[in-house]
Amino acid sequence: MPKIVDHDERRLELVDATWRIIARLGIESATMREIALEAGFANGALKPYFPTKDTLLTFAFSHVFNRTNQRIAEVTAGLAGLDALRAFCVEVLPLDEERINEARIVIPFWQKAINDPEKARIHRESMQQWLEAILRYLAEARDGGDVTAAVDDDSLAGQLLNMLLGAQIAAALLPDGQTELGLRGQLEGFLALLTR
Numbered sequence: 556m557p558k559i560v561d562h563d564e565r566r567l568e569l570v571d572a573t574w575r576i577i578a579r580l581g582i583e584s585a586t587m588r589e590i591a592l593e594a595g596f597a598n599g600a601l602k603p604y605f606p607t608k609d610t611l612l613t614f615a616f617s618h619v620f621n622r623t624n625q626r627i628a629e630v631t632a633g634l635a636g637l638d639a640l641r642a643f644c645v646e647v648l649p650l651d652e653e654r655i656n657e658a659r660i661v662i663p664f665w666q667k668a669i670n671d672p673e674k675a676r677i678h679r680e681s682m683q684q685w686l687e688a689i690l691r692y693l694a695e696a697r698d699g700g701d702v703t704a705a706v707d708d709d710s711l712a713g714q715l716l717n718m719l720l721g722a723q724i725a726a727a728l729l730p731d732g733q734t735e736l737g738l739r740g741q742l743e744g745f746l747a748l749l750t751r
Contacts, residue, residue, distance in 0.1 A: 578656045
């Protein structure tokens, strides 16, 4: 009897292999052959799932975004205002090896999005979703009296999102094995400014 293949599971195995290759060797070395080898598959086994490296990178970005959103949903459940905003940011910030590897997937995707309208659209929609969440948490915090900054919430949300995205770049450029950038302290400093 032939083995039943779980196609979704296989796609995720390939994405995980892609992360490992990019983290170890960089995006240019993440060839379809290297990814297949890392995942333990024959080179041709990738084609039915990802016809090109580009389609694999797009899927990997979407997977990173969805995985981050799943973590965010779990940690913000039942929270509002600054507590929810803090929890949201902690899940986006590259504070450990897993999230640093996620940053190493996101950055090559951004590079390709510069000249690819479809990838640019995916990025814009993803960031719009995050901006809406940040604005919601800021509005809750302002309504509760926890945010008193004279700066408007749109500007604050933009600053915070840019800080989170910039942290991705800084973390991706860290030497191998290093994970500390002082990001938690920077986040707490930013949140403290909201109440002054």
